[in-house]
Amino acid sequence: MYKLILKLAFDNAFLRLSRTMLVIIMIAVSMSMMLSIQGLYDGMTLSMIEKTKRSDSGEISIYAKGYRLSKTITNSIKNVSKIKKVLEAKPEIDALAIRIKADGLSATARKSSFSTMIGIDLKEEEHFGTFSEFLKEGEVTFSKRGVLLGSELAKTLKVKIGSKVIFSAQDSDGEINAMALKVRGIMQTSNISLDASAMYIDKKVLQEFLGIPKDAAMQIAIRTKSKTLENSLVAEYRTLEVKSFLSLYPIIKQMEDMMVIFNSITFFIVMLVVFIGIMGVMYVSILDRIREFGIMRSIGLSYKLIRLQIFLEALFLGLSGYIIGAILGYAALSYLKHVGLDLSAFADGMESYGMSKVIYGDIKLSYFTSTLLAIIGASLLSVLPPLRKIKTMNTIEVTKVET
Amino acid sequence: MIKIENVNKYFYKGEDRELHALKNINLSIEKGEYSIEKGEYSLLTGPSGCGKTTLLNVIGALDSFDSGKIYFEDRELGALSEDEKTTIRLNEIGFVFQAYNLVPVLNVEENIGFIMRLRGFPDSEIRERVKEVAAILEIDTKLRSLPSTLSGGQQQRVAVARAVAAKPKIILADEPTANLDSKNSKALMDMMRSLNVTENISIVFASHDKDVLESVDRVIKLNDGEIIES
Numbered sequence: 032m033y034k035l036i037l038k039l040a041f042d043n044a045f046l047r048l049s050r051t052m053l054v055i056i057m058i059a060v061s062m063s064m065m066l067s068i069q070g071l072y073d074g075m076t077l078s079m080i081e082k083t084k085r086s087d088s089g090e091i092s093i094y095a096k097g098y099r100l101s102k103t104i105t106n107s108i109k110n111v112s113k114i115k116k117v118l119e120a121k122p123e124i125d126a127l128a129i130r131i132k133a134d135g136l137s138a139t140a141r142k143s144s145f146s147t148m149i150g151i152d153l154k155e156e157e158h159f160g161t162f163s164e165f166l167k168e169g170e171v172t173f174s175k176r177g178v179l180l181g182s183e184l185a186k187t188l189k190v191k192i193g194s195k196v197i198f199s200a201q202d203s204d205g206e207i208n209a210m211a212l213k214v215r216g217i218m219q220t221s222n223i224s225l226d227a228s229a230m231y232i233d234k235k236v237l238q239e240f241l242g243i244p245k246d247a248a249m250q251i252a253i254r255t256k257s258k259t260l261e262n263s264l265v266a267e268y269r270t271l272e273v274k275s276f277l278s279l280y281p282i283i284k285q286m287e288d289m290m291v292i293f294n295s296i297t298f299f300i301v302m303l304v305v306f307i308g309i310m311g312v313m314y315v316s317i318l319d320r321i322r323e324f325g326i327m328r329s330i331g332l333s334y335k336l337i338r339l340q341i342f343l344e345a346l347f348l349g350l351s352g353y354i355i356g357a358i359l360g361y362a363a364l365s366y367l368k369h370v371g372l373d374l375s376a377f378a379d380g381m382e383s384y385g386m387s388k389v390i391y392g393d394i395k396l397s398y399f400t401s402t403l404l405a406i407i408g409a410s411l412l413s414v415l416p417p418l419r420k421i422k423t424m425n426t427i428e429v430t431k432v433e434t
Numbered sequence: 435m436i437k438i439e440n441v442n443k444y445f446y447k448g449e450d451r452e453l454h455a456l457k458n459i460n461l462s463i464e465k466g467e468y469s470i471e472k473g474e475y476s477l478l479t480g481p482s483g484c485g486k487t488t489l490l491n492v493i494g495a496l497d498s499f500d501s502g503k504i505y506f507e508d509r510e511l512g513a514l515s516e517d518e519k520t521t522i523r524l525n526e527i528g529f530v531f532q533a534y535n536l537v538p539v540l541n542v543e544e545n546i547g548f549i550m551r552l553r554g555f556p557d558s559e560i561r562e563r564v565k566e567v568a569a570i571l572e573i574d575t576k577l578r579s580l581p582s583t584l585s586g587g588q589q590q591r592v593a594v595a596r597a598v599a600a601k602p603k604i605i606l607a608d609e610p611t612a613n614l615d616s617k618n619s620k621a622l623m624d625m626m627r628s629l630n631v632t633e634n635i636s637i638v639f640a641s642h643d644k645d646v647l648e649s650v651d652r653v654i655k656l657n658d659g660e661i662i663e664s
Binding site: 039331333336427 | 491494496497516517520521523524525527528529531533535537538539540544548549551552554596597
């Protein structure tokens with residue numbers, strides 16, 4: 032009996048092929064577009080998060096207590112080499128970056144700007160976050176008192192590769208010191224604050240310049256996949272401040288939440304389109320066949336079985352649209368993931384918001400599973416109004432022959 | 435098998451245009467009452483609007499009535515729920531309509547076996563029975579065809595085969611020859627009679643067709659909702 036109902040549903044779903052194809056295409060196109068938008072939103076957010084982690088915080092950062100409130104060189108982590116040894120022994124830690132930081136003034140002959148000098152070890156940073164990938168112009172080197180500048184800072188100071196910059200800051204004795212540096216490279220991390228103020232130089236040069244001990248640092252950034260490491264480090268280093276990425280960059284969490292809202296709105300609109308599309312087709316189809324349903328009721332087909340048939344018909348429509356939409360969506364997402372969407376035309380504006388010129392999409396299984404469930408739901412809900420028509424029909428009236 | 439006691443039915447009850455469609459109908463349709471060896475073969479006839487289709491629908495548990503009682507075997511139709519009436523229609527009554535009313539997406543074989551399949555007969559039994567009935571009704575060469583490819587006469591024979599295949603206790607046929615020419619009408623009535631005899635199925639027609647009138651054992655005449663001759 033259920034085989035018969037399944038056959039009736041399938042044959043009737045594709046009885047008016049052009050009408051059916053139209054709604055299937057509508058579902059498929061809107062769904063593939065929705066998947067692409069979801070992938071782009073997520074790709075954009077993920078790229079921002081990843082770049083921020085690579086260029087600065089990692090998943091966890093350790094600071095001296097009070098450093099984040101008062102960024103003076105006296106608020107530094109002591110015994111860094113000992114801490115480094117302990118951390119490197121932890122298998123859940125993938126990479127470490129130990130940085131020295133000092134706020135100061137950078138100036139050229141005509142321009143000056145607040146900036147943060149960051150002393151780094153290039154090899155360590157390459158392992159931590161493939162630092163060289165942030166290079167926009169020039170080369171990644173500190174040779175001959177070389178400095179790497181954040182892209183926005185370079186714009187503010189109006190410097191090019193080879194230009195000279197003076198950096199002045201207070202050393203550990205409270206004296207104002209200055210040093211002349213040569214711009215070797217311009218870095219674009221898409222981390223707004225770093226691009227606007229960062230000057231990267233060799234860690235040892237900065238240590239010497241500031242006169243701080245070799246075993247001191249301002250930040251230990253950690254890359255890890257472990258979800259529990261933060262808590263264990265908090266317990267282990269009570270005299271230090273252990274911070275997760277999200278607590279350091281709450282705005283990114285807000286952006287992530289905003290993307291979820293955008294995605295939900297897009298999702299809702301597409302499901303509404305699916306709902307209305309299927310409901311329209313099913314309503315017309317049921318009105319076309321109202322007499323047939325009347326006959327079926329007359330000869331003993333129960334309302335439950337008719338309802339099952341209609342549900343199956345709507346499911347065939349929804350699932351056909353889903354399958355084509357999932358294939359199209361996967362193709363679009365694969366393209367966006369590997370080739371990306373080039374937004375060079377809007378790049379300046381986007382970069383100031385910490386975004387890249389090329390946005391890469393993301394592909395998650397959840398896009399497809401949640402859409403599948405929503406399409407099944409929308410398909411089933413969409414036939415409720417047409418089913419009401421069948422439930423309330425007068426079988427004698429609808430089967431009557433007009434003479 | 436079916437006993438009707440003082441049944442009245444109104445259309446538009448309580449409105450200005452109220453119509454007393456069935457008036458104090460008393461009728462008995464019993465297997466063997468008019469012939470010992472086969473089912474009843476009767477006709478409800480009368481002028482257009484006399485209530486024959488309404489009475490057929492009431493007997494077939496398709497339509498409700500306002501007063502009186504109808505017993506289908508030992509069950510009183512007025513006391514049954516819609517689902518129970520649907521079950522009676524599925525298991526015990528066969529319907530043949532004026533406009534064939536076949537399922538367009540099913541082929542002849544599937545249309546004939548439709549009710550048997552709903553009743554859960556095994557596949558082998560359905561196939562055998564469909565072939566048997568199709569052979570009697572001379573549509574056995576069309577089993578794979580869709581209804582839209584058949585003539586009116588062939589479609590009506592498929593509708594009859596569908597009604598007969600599941601061996602109902604009674605077949606109610608509303609104007610089964612109305613859309614057929616005289617040759618096809620005659621052929622259909624011959625086949626119905628043959629089924630009445632060979633399958634021992636009671637058949638009640640509602641019609642004013644001369645061919646039907648000439649072939650039945652019993653004529654029940656209605657006028658203005660009243661039985662005037664039975």
